[in-house]
Amino acid sequence: MPIPAALAKFLIKTGIARLHPGVRRLMGDGLTFLKYYSSRILEAPNEELRRTQAVMERPEGLIDLSLGAPPMLAPLQNTTLVWSDEGYPSLRGHGALRQRLAQKWEIENGLSVDPDHEVLVCNGASQALGLFLDTFLDPGDKIALFDPGYFMYRLASQYRRLRMANIPIRCEAGLGRFSERDLKSALKGSRGLLINSPGNPTGAVIPPSELERIAYWCARYDVLIFSDEVYEHFNYQGHQTSIARFPDARNRTISAFSWSKTYGLAGLRVGAVCGNRWLLQPMSVAYLASAPFVSALAQQTALLAMEVPRACLQERRLDFQQRRDAIHRLLNQYGIRHELPGGAFFFWIELPESKRPAHRFAYELRQHSALLTMPGESLSRNGSRYLRISFAGSWPECEMGIGRLIEALTSQTRHQSSSRPRAA
Numbered sequence: 001m002p003i004p005a006a007l008a009k010f011l012i013k014t015g016i017a018r019l020h021p022g023v024r025r026l027m028g029d030g031l032t033f034l035k036y037y038s039s040r041i042l043e044a045p046n047e048e049l050r051r052t053q054a055v056m057e058r059p060e061g062l063i064d065l066s067l068g069a070p071p072m073l074a075p076l077q078n079t080t081l082v083w084s085d086e087g088y089p090s091l092r093g094h095g096a097l098r099q100r101l102a103q104k105w106e107i108e109n110g111l112s113v114d115p116d117h118e119v120l121v122c123n124g125a126s127q128a129l130g131l132f133l134d135t136f137l138d139p140g141d142k143i144a145l146f147d148p149g150y151f152m153y154r155l156a157s158q159y160r161r162l163r164m165a166n167i168p169i170r171c172e173a174g175l176g177r178f179s180e181r182d183l184k185s186a187l188k189g190s191r192g193l194l195i196n197s198p199g200n201p202t203g204a205v206i207p208p209s210e211l212e213r214i215a216y217w218c219a220r221y222d223v224l225i226f227s228d229e230v231y232e233h234f235n236y237q238g239h240q241t242s243i244a245r246f247p248d249a250r251n252r253t254i255s256a257f258s259w260s261k262t263y264g265l266a267g268l269r270v271g272a273v274c275g276n277r278w279l280l281q282p283m284s285v286a287y288l289a290s291a292p293f294v295s296a297l298a299q300q301t302a303l304l305a306m307e308v309p310r311a312c313l314q315e316r317r318l319d320f321q322q323r324r325d326a327i328h329r330l331l332n333q334y335g336i337r338h339e340l341p342g343g344a345f346f347f348w349i350e351l352p353e354s355k356r357p358a359h360r361f362a363y364e365l366r367q368h369s370a371l372l373t374m375p376g377e378s379l380s381r382n383g384s385r386y387l388r389i390s391f392a393g394s395w396p397e398c399e400m401g402i403g404r405l406i407e408a409l410t411s412q413t414r415h416q417s418s419s420r421p422r423a424a
């Protein structure tokens with residue numbers, strides 16, 4: 001729990017903050033700089049972020065099962081661009097790219113979108129989330145979100161001082177399940193809902209009937225929806241259903257797409273949203289006022305990527321589905337508790353009591369098994385019981401990493417932090 005900014009500022013001003021061991025740990029020799037930090041930064045979940053950042057650092061020689069970034073699709077590896085700078089790109093995105101996106105949403109998602117007014121290209125789905133929150137919510141407003149969920153939702157909401165209302169969700173045989181009571185109580189009085197199907201970190205796919213129910217309650221409580229569909233091409237339950245297809249959601253949903261997952265181009269930093277023009281127009285104001293424009297070079301690469309044959313995307317999905325099934329069998333064989341993910345490329349593993357809390361176990365895995373994983377604390381309020389692993393990386397490394405994880409999970413001993421790390 002962050003402390004209120006006013007109290008933090010008082011503690012900093014009086015010098016008391018410097019005496020706090022947690023503050024000293026976070027700030028190291030930067031304690032004198034604390035007085036410059038804004039309230040938003042002081043109230044951010046800094047301790048959690050420090051842990052997440054530690055996980056995101058990828059020293060050589062470690063096997064990385066922590067990050068959800070698949071490699072670039074094979075046909076894109078030899079792509080060369082002939083490019084000349086034409087000045088600032090269009091704010092909403094390059095015209096040809098918006099046209100192509102509108103086509104994609106029509107064909108793949110059944111959404112009819114006007115490329116001139118209902119599409120906005122931005123720096124990844126992450127930026128789209130920030131724009132949604134900045135455009136439609138003020139500090140103190142209530143936002144509904146599923147738990148567990150993508151860590152950025154919590155961070156971005158807390159940073160904007162929103163009140164978060166959690167809807168517990170679990171994955172059962174690939175499908176997302178939650179109670180109507182929790183949904184209604186979170187939506188009541190909320191201005192926005194963040195929804196992500198297939199979902200990070202559980203891989204839960206929310207079935208169409210449930211999406212329709214969510215749309216209904218959002219309309220009843222007049223809540224806007226941010227539908228994060230970055231894993232749409234990794235849906236093993238069947239065809240992706242976009243919530244915006246339901247009449248109750250159509251004019252209250254911003255649907256987000258990203259090149260990071262579909263094409264394995266996370267470094268490109270391109271994403272896009274579609275939605276009603278009267279929702280997108282103010283979003284482009286927030287965009288202009290914050291970090292406008294996507295590099296023209298990146299947009300041209302994004303357009304080229306969309307020419308990859310659909311068969312290529314299907315092939316990757318099939319490959320990932322086979323990986324998922326193989327890991328599922330292996331984890332079952334060793335009695336490791338988990339649910340079969342219906343989409344995305346993660347396993348949300350329930351840790352035995354002796355291996356909790358997750359952040360400590362993840363640290364031990366890093367030190368003694370040369371393995372990076374994502375501790376659940378950054379992804380859920382009950383996250384200390386869970387560990388997320390990703391199977392998006394190279395398959396031989398995944399297999400080796402999962403072998404190390406199983407070894408650590410099934411061993412009776414618990415390493416002491418001071419013992420010597422094992423070689424990678």
Ligand SMILES: Cc1ncc(COP(=O)(O)O)c(C=O)c1O
Pocket residue numbers: 068123124125126127150196199200228230257258259260266270271
């Ligand atoms: C649910 C979800 N949304 C968005 C993103 C980030 O998307 P982008 O790279 O387009 O910012 C991630 C990345 O892990 C994610 O898991």
